[in-house]
Amino acid sequence: MTQVRYFAAAAEAAGIQSESVHAATVGDLRARLIAAHGPDLERVLTRCAILVDGRRIDDPGAPIADADVVDILPPFAGG
Numbered sequence: 001m002t003q004v005r006y007f008a009a010a011a012e013a014a015g016i017q018s019e020s021v022h023a024a025t026v027g028d029l030r031a032r033l034i035a036a037h038g039p040d041l042e043r044v045l046t047r048c049a050i051l052v053d054g055r056r057i058d059d060p061g062a063p064i065a066d067a068d069v070v071d072i073l074p075p076f077a078g079g
Contacts (some may be wrong), residue, residue, distance in 0.1 A: 002029070003069045004053055010048055010072040013040040027060030029070065049073045 001020035011017050014037045022028035034042045049056050051071040
């Protein structure tokens with residue numbers, strides 16, 4: 001299963017720091033995460049970057065392997 005790690009507002013919306021999820025594509029993963037965690041996570045995901053093994057992936061059709069690590073990163077304010 002793919003390891004999903006949540007950061008900042010994404011972790012707060014999901015209610016967890018990480019979990020294992022089986023998904024075939026980035027779009028499939030998003031759908032499964034929203035189904036599992038509801039509209040609060042869906043709202044946050046619209047602003048998040050999704051990194052698969054450290055690479056930002058914007059294509060919902062991009063494949064995900066069970067050995068991949070996916071990071072869900074909301075935008076960060078800096079100063």
